[in-house]
Amino acid sequence: MDPDEKALRADVAKPAFRVGAVDKRWRLIDIAWPHVFIGVVAKDGWEYVLRFNCTGFPASPPTAGPWDMERNGVLPPTLWPKSRGGRLGAVFNPGWKGGTALYLPCDRESIAGHGQWLTQMPSKIWRPSAGLVQYLELVHELLHCRDYAPPVRTAL
Amino acid sequence: METIDIFYQGLGIREIEHIEVRPDHTVREIKAILTQKHGCAADTLIFIEDRETPLDDHLVIKELCGPGGAKMHLHRCHHVEVFVAFAGKTIHHQFAPGATVARIKHWAAVTEFRMTEEEAGEHLLQIAGTTDRPTPGTHIGTLTSCPDCRVRFDLVPDERVNGSAEKTGDIR
Numbered sequence: 001m002d003p004d005e006k007a008l009r010a011d012v013a014k015p016a017f018r019v020g021a022v023d024k025r026w027r028l029i030d031i032a033w034p035h036v037f038i039g040v041v042a043k044d045g046w047e048y049v050l051r052f053n054c055t056g057f058p059a060s061p062p063t064a065g066p067w068d069m070e071r072n073g074v075l076p077p078t079l080w081p082k083s084r085g086g087r088l089g090a091v092f093n094p095g096w097k098g099g100t101a102l103y104l105p106c107d108r109e110s111i112a113g114h115g116q117w118l119t120q121m122p123s124k125i126w127r128p129s130a131g132l133v134q135y136l137e138l139v140h141e142l143l144h145c146r147d148y149a150p151p152v153r154t155a156l
Numbered sequence: 157m158e159t160i161d162i163f164y165q166g167l168g169i170r171e172i173e174h175i176e177v178r179p180d181h182t183v184r185e186i187k188a189i190l191t192q193k194h195g196c197a198a199d200t201l202i203f204i205e206d207r208e209t210p211l212d213d214h215l216v217i218k219e220l221c222g223p224g225g226a227k228m229h230l231h232r233c234h235h236v237e238v239f240v241a242f243a244g245k246t247i248h249h250q251f252a253p254g255a256t257v258a259r260i261k262h263w264a265a266v267t268e269f270r271m272t273e274e275e276a277g278e279h280l281l282q283i284a285g286t287t288d289r290p291t292p293g294t295h296i297g298t299l300t301s302c303p304d305c306r307v308r309f310d311l312v313p314d315e316r317v318n319g320s321a322e323k324t325g326d327i328r
Binding site for chain 2 (some may be wrong): 019020144
């Protein structure tokens with residue numbers, strides 16, 4: 001096992017990650033290295049699965065986007081969390097990186113080319129010592145803010 | 157053997173830690189385990205998260221927690237003095253060291269500064285003079301240094317992630 005995979009597996013075994021699972025805020029679904037699938041629960045109880053790519057973890061930030069576990073592909077845009085015009089919509093943007101990355105300063109794909117975020121939003125810059133919980137806390141907070149709206153889901 | 161999960165933070169223990177104990181363990185026994193593990197002082201107190209008073213030594217853990225276990229805090233002081241500044245006004249209050257940042261933010265934003273729940277959700281507590289924004293589950297006692305148990309926060313808006321990329325390919 002490579003050091004980054006070993007570090008990731010140790011990270012999700014830490015109490016800080018586990019207590020989030022106990023509180024039903026998120027849960028580990030699967031690890032298929034270098035991908036890690038984690039469900040994050042929104043304020044309406046809906047679970048959004050994120051597929052993380054954790055290559056180089058923890059020195060290199062992860063990148064993650066909403067994932068459809070049944071289709072094994074990027075979640076269709078109609079099923080992404082919706083914005084009421086506030087700050088969630090900037091982060092959950094299906095048009096950014098083909099839907100494979102959230103527009104967050106702690107995301108590996110999104111921080112590239114955004115050096116100004118280092119000074120504008122230092123609290124959201126990736127901290128290797130905090131691990132995946134840092135990313136998950138930001139996503140969980142967004143899925144519980146007033147800007148969150150569920151997608152329109154139709155019965156299958 | 158049935159066990160109970162104890163997740164805890166404490167003075168000098170900012171990262172969440174974990175132990176498993178038997179359901180019939182008393183607070184005194186748990187305190188002994190944690191004191192030895194972390195080299196805590198003999199007068200260390202144990203609090204349940206977001207409760208105001210320390211636990212009596214004779215209490216049995218299974219009577220204190222739910223199916224997910226218990227969240228505890230180790231500290232030497234009974235209270236932490238918390239100051240929160242917002243819009244030119246500073247408020248203060250004493251909290252037990254096991255009080256969460258989430259609870260303190262609610263007190264500051266909703267109770268004192270009269271925000272709605274939704275408005276409060278758009279603000280965060282940031283340690284004064286830093287860019288450190290402790291997560292909602294952080295116990296206030298992890299942010300202090302005994303015996304000067306006080307913390308100063310600014311209540312700040314949670315900014316929108318925004319701005320033009322330095323290279324092509326940005327969404328804006």
